[in-house]
Amino acid sequence: MPKPKMAFNWASSCGGCEIAIFELGTKLVDVSKKVDIVFWPAIFDYKYSDLEAMPDKSIDVTFFNGAIQNSENEHMARLLREKSKLLVAFGACAHSGGIPALANTTTRDQIFTSSYKDTPTTDNPEKVLPQTRVQVKEGELTIPEFYNTVKTLDQTVDVDYYVPGCPPVGEQVSKVIDQFVAGDLPPKGSVLGASQKSLCHECKRTKTNRKISKIVRTFQTIPDPEKCMLEQGIICMGPATRGGCGAVCLDANMPCRGCYGPLPNVVDQGGKMLSALASIFDAESEEDIQKLADSVPDPIGTFYRFSLARSLMRRTKQ
Amino acid sequence: MVIGLSTRFEPKIVGFLCRWCAYTGADLAGTSRIKYPPNVTPIRVNCSGRVDPTFVLKALASGADGVLIAGCHPGDCHYTSGNVKTIRRFKLLQRMLNQFGVEKERVRLEWVSASEGERYARIVESMTKEIRSLGPLEWKTKVEA
DSSP states (O other): OOOOEEEEEESBSOSHHHHHHHTTTTHHHHHHHHOEEEEOTTTSOOOHHHHHHSOTTOEEEEEEESBEEEHHHHHHHHHHHHHEEEEEEESHHHHHOTGGGGGGGSOHHHHHHIIIIISTTOOOTTOOOOOSEEEETTEEEEOOOEEEEEEOGGGTSOOOEEEOSSSOOHHHHHHHHHHHHHTOOOSTTOBOSSOSSBGGGTOOSBOOOOOBSSOBOGGGOOOOTTBOTGGGTBOOOGGGSBOOSOSHHHHTTOOOOOTTOSOTTOSOHHHHHHHHHHHTBOOOSHHHHHHHHHTSOOHHHHHTTTTTTTSSSOSOOO | OOTTOOOSOOOOEEEEEETTTHHHHHHHHHHTTOOOOTTEEEEEESOGGGOOHHHHHHHHHTTOSEEEEEEOOTTOOTTSSHHHHHHHHHHHHHHHHHHHTOOGGGEEEEEOOTTOHHHHHHHHHHHHHHHHHHOOOOHHHHHHO
16 A cells, blocks of 8 residues: 655744654654655755645645745645645644734734834834835845734635644644544544543642632742642633643643633633633622733733634734 | 615624523513614523623624623522622623723623613613614624725
């Protein structure tokens, strides 16, 4: 039997998902024995033209990481969809927008103004902003168009499977690759490499259903490593986040930030977390409740840190 | 133009009304033949505490111009403290909606007892008026632009 053909691509992402694959270490050698990697721009010298030259549906599975934030990201998503039998949204950005989707709290104009004009380290006396086309004496130069709103991969093209995480943990990545090699796959649209329960189920900390009267931020305290983060007043996304990562952040004494995305059958992770957090406020009067609510820093950035593009509201009003 | 059909903007408001107080109050407004705008589409819930913040987000994202959550006055909750939980969620939700750019007037939490038909009518009236002056929310079109 010929080895399955596999491709990897990165769009609007940090490169951490590529590192997650490297985390396999020597297992990566075993992977390369099982599959043929035909396209991986982060690692090998492939040109987009090589990919364009491949016949349609000639790649068995493509792992696509990164959100869709510019026209190049979108072009690659469409091209890889054409060339691949299965397309996998790999990592939090492709799955639900990830950190790049926090750009949806602002606009392209604001981002350009801040990046190319306002930052103190920017030296741009002529206030030049990126243009998609520019004429130079050698000819015309083009760069991709930057989008106003960041989208997930499945808001752009049809997606077969999802592997959540920022980045997906190595152990799960290796299991997922084995699943594809063995052809042992659940129905289309399933989330792979994660559990069906919330992170709290795999967190070893003791929980006592205590309510909180104060929000504490991680830089203000050293959390008790045995006790539930939320009960210490530290916002931990565990109750609203899919498990499967092994609670690695909590082992490092840091709260969950929600990168594994919403639980099965949940559309809006942030709304659920907002509800979970407000429910444990230890305040009865309107004034006390208001005070506690006001002390939650940046609700959108906290509750939708990795899932704003996938949320019901998707972005702030423009 | 057909007489009686106005061309002015009529807000669509989704109302989550608790069955013990607010829904009964709305019923009373009807049986007492109190006049008030027809802009609220009521959805009966067992308790205002049943209203998941996601319901509000979904309503706004799906085309509602406003959302009214109405329950028993604090202290009168049929389930003792369901409405206090609603206040906790609502205060935090209000902050987040403000970040999203949704005007405060569009999402309201009100207390209406079973005997306050008149109060329910006046709340719907003032809310409809406020949202009418704000104009349509049209979240989807604004987001996808």
